[in-house]
Amino acid sequence: MITLIEDPKKELEYDITCMTDGSELNVTIIPAYCASCRRQIEGFFYFQNARIGQVGTIPCNHCGMEIHCTVHDGSQDSIYMIPEIYSEQWSYVGENQLRSHVEIDFQDLYQINTKTMKKLEKILLSEQGEQHFLVELDQSKLELNDLIDQVMSSLKLNELPNEKIMTDDRFNMLPEKVNKWLNLLKVLHII
Numbered sequence: 001m002i003t004l005i006e007d008p009k010k011e012l013e014y015d016i017t018c019m020t021d022g023s024e025l026n027v028t029i030i031p032a033y034c035a036s037c038r039r040q041i042e043g044f045f046y047f048q049n050a051r052i053g054q055v056g057t058i059p060c061n062h063c064g065m066e067i068h069c070t071v072h073d074g075s076q077d078s079i080y081m082i083p084e085i086y087s088e089q090w091s092y093v094g095e096n097q098l099r100s101h102v103e104i105d106f107q108d109l110y111q112i113n114t115k116t117m118k119k120l121e122k123i124l125l126s127e128q129g130e131q132h133f134l135v136e137l138d139q140s141k142l143e144l145n146d147l148i149d150q151v152m153s154s155l156k157l158n159e160l161p162n163e164k165i166m167t168d169d170r171f172n173m174l175p176e177k178v179n180k181w182l183n184l185l186k187v188l189h190i191i
Protein backbone atom coordinates (compact mmCIF):
# COMPACT_ATOMS: atom_id res chain seq x y z
CA MET A 1 0.00 0.00 0.00
CA ILE A 2 1.22 3.48 -0.91
CA THR A 3 -0.64 6.57 0.26
CA LEU A 4 0.15 10.26 0.30
CA ILE A 5 0.95 11.64 3.74
CA GLU A 6 -1.47 14.56 3.70
CA ASP A 7 -0.24 16.30 6.84
CA PRO A 8 3.49 17.12 6.67
CA LYS A 9 3.49 17.56 10.47
CA LYS A 10 2.85 13.83 10.80
CA GLU A 11 5.95 12.86 8.85
CA LEU A 12 7.95 12.13 11.99
CA GLU A 13 5.43 9.51 13.07
CA TYR A 14 6.32 7.19 10.21
CA ASP A 15 8.98 4.71 11.29
CA ILE A 16 12.29 4.07 9.66
CA THR A 17 13.95 1.17 11.43
CA CYS A 18 17.09 -0.90 11.09
CA MET A 19 19.18 -3.24 13.20
CA THR A 20 22.15 -1.77 15.11
CA ASP A 21 24.52 -3.05 12.40
CA GLY A 22 22.55 -1.24 9.70
CA SER A 23 20.92 -4.36 8.27
CA GLU A 24 17.20 -5.02 7.80
CA LEU A 25 16.26 -1.48 6.86
CA ASN A 26 12.53 -0.96 6.93
CA VAL A 27 11.16 2.36 5.74
CA THR A 28 7.52 3.45 5.91
CA ILE A 29 7.99 6.99 4.57
CA ILE A 30 9.32 7.52 1.08
CA PRO A 31 9.62 10.15 -1.65
CA ALA A 32 8.42 9.34 -5.17
CA TYR A 33 9.97 9.89 -8.57
CA CYS A 34 8.43 10.13 -12.01
CA ALA A 35 10.83 8.68 -14.58
CA SER A 36 8.56 9.95 -17.33
CA CYS A 37 8.97 13.70 -16.72
CA ARG A 38 12.09 13.14 -14.58
CA ARG A 39 10.90 15.00 -11.54
CA GLN A 40 10.25 14.26 -7.91
CA ILE A 41 6.55 13.91 -7.20
CA GLU A 42 5.27 16.34 -4.58
CA GLY A 43 4.91 15.11 -1.00
CA PHE A 44 6.00 12.00 0.86
CA PHE A 45 4.24 8.68 0.90
CA TYR A 46 3.40 6.05 3.46
CA PHE A 47 4.73 2.72 2.25
CA GLN A 48 3.51 -0.56 3.60
CA ASN A 49 4.39 -3.63 1.69
CA ALA A 50 1.92 -6.45 1.95
CA ARG A 51 2.91 -8.59 -0.99
CA ILE A 52 5.42 -9.13 -3.73
CA GLY A 53 4.73 -7.33 -6.98
CA GLN A 54 2.67 -4.22 -7.27
CA VAL A 55 2.14 -2.36 -4.00
CA GLY A 56 0.27 0.67 -5.31
CA THR A 57 0.18 3.51 -7.79
CA ILE A 58 0.96 7.21 -7.48
CA PRO A 59 -0.19 9.83 -9.98
CA CYS A 60 2.53 12.29 -10.95
CA ASN A 61 1.40 15.78 -9.97
CA HIS A 62 3.51 17.29 -12.77
CA CYS A 63 2.67 15.27 -15.88
CA GLY A 64 -0.28 13.15 -14.72
CA MET A 65 1.48 9.85 -15.45
CA GLU A 66 0.43 6.90 -13.34
CA ILE A 67 3.46 5.45 -11.51
CA HIS A 68 3.35 1.77 -10.62
CA CYS A 69 5.20 0.95 -7.43
CA THR A 70 6.49 -2.60 -7.19
CA VAL A 71 8.79 -4.60 -4.95
CA HIS A 72 10.77 -7.73 -5.63
CA ASP A 73 10.64 -9.29 -2.20
CA GLY A 74 8.90 -8.78 1.10
CA SER A 75 11.37 -6.22 2.43
CA GLN A 76 10.93 -2.46 2.60
CA ASP A 77 14.41 -1.29 1.74
CA SER A 78 13.87 -0.61 -1.95
CA ILE A 79 11.11 -0.03 -4.47
CA TYR A 80 10.62 0.32 -8.21
CA MET A 81 8.62 3.28 -9.49
CA ILE A 82 7.64 2.50 -13.05
CA PRO A 83 5.65 5.01 -15.11
CA GLU A 84 2.69 3.63 -17.05
CA ILE A 85 4.53 4.48 -20.26
CA TYR A 86 7.19 1.91 -19.35
CA SER A 87 4.70 -0.86 -18.75
CA GLU A 88 5.24 -2.64 -22.04
CA GLN A 89 8.95 -2.42 -21.40
CA TRP A 90 8.56 -4.15 -18.06
CA SER A 91 10.95 -6.86 -19.19
CA TYR A 92 13.67 -4.21 -19.58
CA VAL A 93 13.71 -3.48 -15.88
CA GLY A 94 16.62 -5.87 -15.58
CA GLU A 95 18.64 -3.58 -17.79
CA ASN A 96 20.81 -1.09 -16.02
CA GLN A 97 19.78 2.09 -17.76
CA LEU A 98 16.08 1.80 -17.15
CA ARG A 99 16.64 0.29 -13.76
CA SER A 100 18.73 3.24 -12.64
CA HIS A 101 15.75 5.54 -13.28
CA VAL A 102 13.08 3.47 -11.62
CA GLU A 103 14.81 1.70 -8.74
CA ILE A 104 15.03 3.52 -5.43
CA ASP A 105 17.33 1.89 -2.93
CA PHE A 106 16.76 3.38 0.51
CA GLN A 107 20.04 2.08 1.88
CA ASP A 108 21.73 4.48 -0.54
CA LEU A 109 19.15 7.25 -0.61
CA TYR A 110 18.84 7.46 3.18
CA GLN A 111 22.43 6.37 3.87
CA ILE A 112 21.26 3.85 6.43
CA ASN A 113 23.36 0.80 5.73
CA THR A 114 26.11 -1.38 7.16
CA LYS A 115 28.79 0.96 5.84
CA THR A 116 27.53 4.10 7.61
CA MET A 117 26.72 2.16 10.79
CA LYS A 118 30.20 0.65 10.84
CA LYS A 119 31.76 4.11 10.60
CA LEU A 120 29.46 5.38 13.32
CA GLU A 121 30.40 2.45 15.54
CA LYS A 122 34.07 3.29 15.08
CA ILE A 123 33.50 6.88 16.20
CA LEU A 124 31.51 5.75 19.25
CA LEU A 125 34.22 3.25 20.08
CA SER A 126 36.97 5.84 20.00
CA GLU A 127 34.91 8.37 21.99
CA GLN A 128 33.33 6.08 24.52
CA GLY A 129 35.28 2.87 24.58
CA GLU A 130 33.66 -0.50 24.29
CA GLN A 131 30.51 0.29 26.23
CA HIS A 132 28.75 2.59 23.77
CA PHE A 133 25.00 2.32 23.22
CA LEU A 134 25.20 0.27 20.03
CA VAL A 135 27.04 -2.45 21.92
CA GLU A 136 24.54 -2.26 24.77
CA LEU A 137 21.60 -2.58 22.41
CA ASP A 138 23.25 -5.64 20.91
CA GLN A 139 21.57 -6.38 17.59
CA SER A 140 18.19 -4.95 18.33
CA LYS A 141 15.94 -2.80 16.21
CA LEU A 142 16.38 0.98 16.18
CA GLU A 143 14.09 3.74 14.99
CA LEU A 144 15.92 6.53 13.17
CA ASN A 145 14.78 9.33 15.55
CA ASP A 146 15.97 7.34 18.56
CA LEU A 147 19.21 6.52 16.83
CA ILE A 148 19.87 10.21 16.10
CA ASP A 149 19.04 11.15 19.73
CA GLN A 150 21.26 8.42 21.14
CA VAL A 151 24.20 9.39 18.96
CA MET A 152 23.79 13.07 19.79
CA SER A 153 23.64 12.48 23.51
CA SER A 154 26.54 10.00 23.42
CA LEU A 155 28.73 12.44 21.52
CA LYS A 156 27.39 15.47 23.41
CA LEU A 157 26.10 17.21 20.31
CA ASN A 158 23.44 19.77 21.18
CA GLU A 159 22.29 20.72 17.76
CA LEU A 160 22.74 19.90 14.12
CA PRO A 161 22.89 22.08 11.05
CA ASN A 162 19.71 22.00 8.99
CA GLU A 163 21.27 21.83 5.55
CA LYS A 164 19.39 20.22 2.72
CA ILE A 165 21.58 17.26 1.87
CA MET A 166 20.90 15.28 -1.29
CA THR A 167 22.18 11.80 -1.94
CA ASP A 168 20.54 11.19 -5.32
CA ASP A 169 20.10 13.58 -8.29
CA ARG A 170 16.50 12.51 -8.80
CA PHE A 171 15.35 14.03 -5.52
CA ASN A 172 15.41 17.55 -4.13
CA MET A 173 13.59 16.85 -0.89
CA LEU A 174 13.85 14.00 1.64
CA PRO A 175 11.80 13.36 4.79
CA GLU A 176 12.78 15.60 7.70
CA LYS A 177 14.22 12.88 9.90
CA VAL A 178 16.29 11.52 7.01
CA ASN A 179 17.68 14.98 6.42
CA LYS A 180 18.52 15.23 10.11
CA TRP A 181 20.33 11.89 9.93
CA LEU A 182 22.28 13.06 6.85
CA ASN A 183 23.28 16.24 8.68
CA LEU A 184 24.48 14.14 11.59
CA LEU A 185 26.51 11.90 9.27
CA LYS A 186 28.04 14.97 7.66
CA VAL A 187 28.98 16.55 10.99
CA LEU A 188 30.70 13.28 11.88
CA HIS A 189 32.42 13.12 8.45
CA ILE A 190 30.78 9.79 7.71
CA ILE A 191 29.45 11.09 4.39
Ligand SMILES: [Zn+2]
Residues within 6 Å of the ligand: 034, 035, 036, 037, 038, 039, 060, 061, 062, 063, 064, 065
Ligand atom coordinates in the same frame (compact mmCIF):
# COMPACT_ATOMS: atom_id res chain seq x y z
ZN1 LIG B 1 5.71 13.08 -14.27
